[in-house]
Amino acid sequence: MGKSLLFLLVGIGIGVLVAPDKGSNTLNNLLGKAEDLKDDAEYYLLTAADKIMSKVKQAGNTAE
Numbered sequence: 483m484g485k486s487l488l489f490l491l492v493g494i495g496i497g498v499l500v501a502p503d504k505g506s507n508t509l510n511n512l513l514g515k516a517e518d519l520k521d522d523a524e525y526y527l528l529t530a531a532d533k534i535m536s537k538v539k540q541a542g543n544t545a546e
């Protein structure tokens with residue numbers, strides 16, 4: 483996992499250097515995409531947690 487993150491960061495760095503747009507615009511775009519990724523990850527984690535809690539409650543009701 484550590485190597486994947488390193489390659490991702492290097493790729494982003496290269497992309498910023500060779501991007502045809504102004505650096506500030508590219509940076510804002512990247513920050514916006516990072517925020518979108520964070521929001522998506524948070525949504526999926528909360529959804530997964532809800533499903534797990536539902537299954538745990540369901541298993542607890544079955545055991546009684």
